Amino acid sequence: MGPMTPDSAGPAPHSSSTRGGRRLGRAERREQIIDAATQAFSREGGYSHTSLDDVAAVAGVTRMILYRHFNSKADLYEAVLDRAGERMYHAAVVDGEMDDDSVARVIHWAREDPDAFRLLFRFAAQEPDFRGEIDQLKVGMSAHIRPYLEEVTTDERWVEWTAQLTTMIVIEAIMAWLDAGQPDPEHATDRILRAVEGAVNAIASV
Amino acid sequence: MGPMTPDSAGPAPHSSSTRGGRRLGRAERREQIIDAATQAFSREGGYSHTSLDDVAAVAGVTRMILYRHFNSKADLYEAVLDRAGERMYHAAVVDGEMDDDSVARVIHWAREDPDAFRLLFRFAAQEPDFRGEIDQLKVGMSAHIRPYLEEVTTDERWVEWTAQLTTMIVIEAIMAWLDAGQPDPEHATDRILRAVEGAVNAIASV
DNA sequence: CAGTAACTATACTTTGAAGTATATACATCA
DNA sequence: TGATGTATATACTTCAAAGTATAGTTACTG
Numbered sequence: 001m002g003p004m005t006p007d008s009a010g011p012a013p014h015s016s017s018t019r020g021g022r023r024l025g026r027a028e029r030r031e032q033i034i035d036a037a038t039q040a041f042s043r044e045g046g047y048s049h050t051s052l053d054d055v056a057a058v059a060g061v062t063r064m065i066l067y068r069h070f071n072s073k074a075d076l077y078e079a080v081l082d083r084a085g086e087r088m089y090h091a092a093v094v095d096g097e098m099d100d101d102s103v104a105r106v107i108h109w110a111r112e113d114p115d116a117f118r119l120l121f122r123f124a125a126q127e128p129d130f131r132g133e134i135d136q137l138k139v140g141m142s143a144h145i146r147p148y149l150e151e152v153t154t155d156e157r158w159v160e161w162t163a164q165l166t167t168m169i170v171i172e173a174i175m176a177w178l179d180a181g182q183p184d185p186e187h188a189t190d191r192i193l194r195a196v197e198g199a200v201n202a203i204a205s206v
Numbered sequence: 207m208g209p210m211t212p213d214s215a216g217p218a219p220h221s222s223s224t225r226g227g228r229r230l231g232r233a234e235r236r237e238q239i240i241d242a243a244t245q246a247f248s249r250e251g252g253y254s255h256t257s258l259d260d261v262a263a264v265a266g267v268t269r270m271i272l273y274r275h276f277n278s279k280a281d282l283y284e285a286v287l288d289r290a291g292e293r294m295y296h297a298a299v300v301d302g303e304m305d306d307d308s309v310a311r312v313i314h315w316a317r318e319d320p321d322a323f324r325l326l327f328r329f330a331a332q333e334p335d336f337r338g339e340i341d342q343l344k345v346g347m348s349a350h351i352r353p354y355l356e357e358v359t360t361d362e363r364w365v366e367w368t369a370q371l372t373t374m375i376v377i378e379a380i381m382a383w384l385d386a387g388q389p390d391p392e393h394a395t396d397r398i399l400r401a402v403e404g405a406v407n408a409i410a411s412v
Numbered sequence: 413c414a415g416t417a418a419c420t421a422t423a424c425t426t427t428g429a430a431g432t433a434t435a436t437a438c439a440t441c442a
Numbered sequence: 443t444g445a446t447g448t449a450t451a452t453a454c455t456t457c458a459a460a461g462t463a464t465a466g467t468t469a470c471t472g
Contacts, residue, residue, distance in 0.1 A: 073430070127251065155390070158389070164386065199406075203401045206401045232418085270421090
């Protein structure tokens, strides 16, 4: 169940539209709600553009149920961002550091769960009340890039800028590919990877 | 008056806090409200995070006045985006085409009115009801870049992606510099310019 | 100095969505 | 088969902010 496993392509609430007693245990239902909420929040356009009715509809559940698992809309949203952020982080960072395959793994994750990727970096990243989570992710990534940059970049004052921009280029390269309809999937990862590398080198050594 | 002319740095409603009869004619007041709204919408975080009370406070005016100049909140917001978008466009495109100085002029405009720049590309660009305007701007820029790219980029399917990403890199490079507190202002334009050029070349010729 | 347009002040209605309450139905499992 | 917990259904309260109405005040203009 959920975007991490190969299913749930459409909105498809659940099998029968009404009445059906206990289907899932607490933990499973909670996860399934987070799945649905990720999709709803991402496709509607972030926190304030998404109502709990939207989420409930996607989950195939009454709005009441949401309150049995989460204290508030904000609480649910944070759960969504937490899970997505964690997955993103574990794609990028292994054993406490980023390696040559980090970007490839992030791309892989983004292909698998584009809703989560878009939600994090297109929407939540701009929301005053929630961007903290995403900013931290970015800071973490930038920090890992920094040491490498300091070898190449000469001017002290531009190191931070270079690190931030590098992170954004990775994100935007993936986003643009998702938005373009994920063309040429065979070579996509490779292509994006090489483009990012080239761009980053160019920027760092200006 | 307004971000395009050197003043209005602070929130500073207007000279005296209460009572002061007719100050501005219709046209001037309208422009001044758009100035204030640009600032308010940008700093509060976009359309839905900004109330008309916020705008009125920055403008140093009653909320009623806003309704004398605009039919609704959405109407005001569109006026704000229209004006900002127009200025941005005229910075980028001269005599119907982009030249070697286009990026430099966009940077210049962004430095002059960072609120407008952020509002357009950080917030409005992600808002379902308003992103159309900004998407068009981006499409326009991408279209101007395309011909150049087609010389370099081999694979047909990746031209669109390259054009989009190029546009985003220009935007993000400027944004990152604004967010970093506009360091090293002397060489900023030059530095950003060279970085963008390098990155774009790297991406196009992957 | 009179008239008009710009503005203030205050109070009101409307709206959409969050959050609450309670009674009922059905599935599962001991 | 009946106790337990998951879910439905419906109706309600609350709240923030948009939008409306109206009466009064001050500045500028002819």
